[in-house]
Amino acid sequence: MQTQTLTPHVYWAQRHCEVYVRVELSDVQKSDIRISENTLLFSARGHGAKGDNAYEFQLEFLEAVDPKPLFKVTERQVNITVKKTDSRWWDRLTKQEKKPIFLAPDFDRWLDESDAEMELREKEEERINQISVKSRVRKDPYITIKKGYLFMYNLVQFLGFSWIFVNMTVRLFVLGQDSLFDTFHAVGDVMYFCQIFAVLEIINPLLGLVKSGLVPAIIQVIGRNVILFVVIGTQEEMQNKAAVFAVFYLWSIIEMFRYPYYMLSCIDTEWKILTWIRYTIWIPLYPFGVIAEAVCVVQSIPHFDETGRFSIVLPNPFNISFGFSYFLQAYLILMFLGLFINFRHLYRLRNKRLKPRKRKMN
Numbered sequence: 395m396q397t398q399t400l401t402p403h404v405y406w407a408q409r410h411c412e413v414y415v416r417v418e419l420s421d422v423q424k425s426d427i428r429i430s431e432n433t434l435l436f437s438a439r440g441h442g443a444k445g446d447n448a449y450e451f452q453l454e455f456l457e458a459v460d461p462k463p464l465f466k467v468t469e470r471q472v473n474i475t476v477k478k479t480d481s482r483w484w485d486r487l488t489k490q491e492k493k494p495i496f497l498a499p500d501f502d503r504w505l506d507e508s509d510a511e512m513e514l515r516e517k518e519e520e521r522i523n524q525i526s527v528k529s530r531v532r533k534d535p536y537i538t539i540k541k542g543y544l545f546m547y548n549l550v551q552f553l554g555f556s557w558i559f560v561n562m563t564v565r566l567f568v569l570g571q572d573s574l575f576d577t578f579h580a581v582g583d584v585m586y587f588c589q590i591f592a593v594l595e596i597i598n599p600l601l602g603l604v605k606s607g608l609v610p611a612i613i614q615v616i617g618r619n620v621i622l623f624v625v626i627g628t629q630e631e632m633q634n635k636a637a638v639f640a641v642f643y644l645w646s647i648i649e650m651f652r653y654p655y656y657m658l659s660c661i662d663t664e665w666k667i668l669t670w671i672r673y674t675i676w677i678p679l680y681p682f683g684v685i686a687e688a689v690c691v692v693q694s695i696p697h698f699d700e701t702g703r704f705s706i707v708l709p710n711p712f713n714i715s716f717g718f719s720y721f722l723q724a725y726l727i728l729m730f731l732g733l734f735i736n737f738r739h740l741y742r743l744r745n746k747r748l749k750p751r752k753r754k755m756n
């Protein structure tokens with residue numbers, strides 16, 4: 395069978411900067427697409443209006459173009475993009491006034507001059523928006539130092555609380571029940587260190603280093619430190635109570651999960667299981683923790699009454715008296731109020747972290 399050379403159907407459209415040419419040929423092979431002397435030369439074998447054949451055409455452009463066309467051969471067509479040398483709107487595509495018979499407008503891409511200008515403006519606006527968004531979210535130059543500091547803080551706390559937990563657990567296995575009454579002497583110093591250090595948990599959100607809730611952090615740090623430094627620390631009789639074991643054990647269990655979670659967040663990593671534990675384990679631990687702390691407070695009241703420590707007794711120049719045990723009784727109420735505030739805070743955090751977000755249905 396003799397092969398004929400035919401012209402394919404060619405469609406075109408333009409923008410201010412470029413010209414789009416679409417050649418209706420499928421299964422294209424042996425294509426030769428180039429620009430010579432401002433003329434697009436196309437030849438290829440393919441399946442067009444006249445079946446499988448060799449097709450070719452030439453288009454001399456109205457104005458100067460970049461001699462390197464970009465083209466993409468797909469299964470169904472060939473798309474050619476030609477850059478205009480000067481960004482200008484053309485009255486027509488070809489130099490010859492009479493439109494070639496095989497050429498037609500590509501209505502899928504066709505825009506008139508004003509629409510094309512609008513498109514250009516929109517693109518420009520989008521580009522400017524992107525630049526301004528990028529400059530707004532410019533990276534904090536101190537982010538590495540901040541993350542390094544937080545990582546180290548969390549690491550030290552993790553090691554401290556893990557040491558306390560492991561020490562208490564080993565002692566429980568080795569000494570049995572006896573270890574319950576000796577907790578403070580065994581791990582009290584490390585607990586002092588960790589809880590003094592934990593004051594940074596109030597300072598960090600104040601400095602904007604973390605997004606923690608300030609009030610829950612204050613409630614937790616002050617709440618724990620009153621128990622540790624005042625209720626247990628100042629009353630020797632309190633230091634060998636089993637309730638101290640419960641308080642220290644519950645505090646250290648929660649922190650052995652919370653601090654590694656923070657450490658991972660400092661290096662932009664997440665372990666799903668750790669996230670789940672961090673935002674779930676407080677559900678049993680927090681109430682038990684506060685109950686154990688409340689037991690300590692109740693047990694300490696007679697000792698404070700007996701010793702008069704922190705109480706204001708008569709006679710004194712102001713002629714006022716105040717029993718510290720009243721403060722402790724009021725503090726018991728505050729503790730459950732604090733528990734309620736932090737429980738609600740943690741419940742919201744848990745919902746935010748663990749519950750899948752609902753998708754908007756259109």
Ligand SMILES: CCCCCCCCCCCCC/C=C/C(=O)SCCNC(=O)CCNC(=O)[C@H](O)C(C)(C)COP(=O)(O)OP(=O)(O)OC[C@H]1O[C@@H](n2cnc3c(N)ncnc32)[C@H](O)[C@@H]1OP(=O)(O)O
Pocket residue numbers: 544545547548604605606607608610611612613614616617618644645648652656657659660675676679680682683684728729730732733736739740743
């Ligand atoms: C005027 C004050 C009066 C005080 C009166 C006191 C009475 C109150 C008595 C109450 C007694 C409570 C004593 C406490 C007892 C116990 O602890 S019992 C044991 C069980 N305890 C718990 O389960 C509580 C553990 N604590 C916490 O969970 C938290 O510390 C918190 C207090 C609830 C605060 O959480 P918060 O920081 O707001 O939320 P997070 O989701 O953890 O963090 C928010 C984002 O910030 C990032 N972040 C926070 N800290 C760090 C950090 N150190 N390092 C790095 N990043 C950190 C965190 O990653 C989150 O970021 P995003 O993931 O990007 O959101």
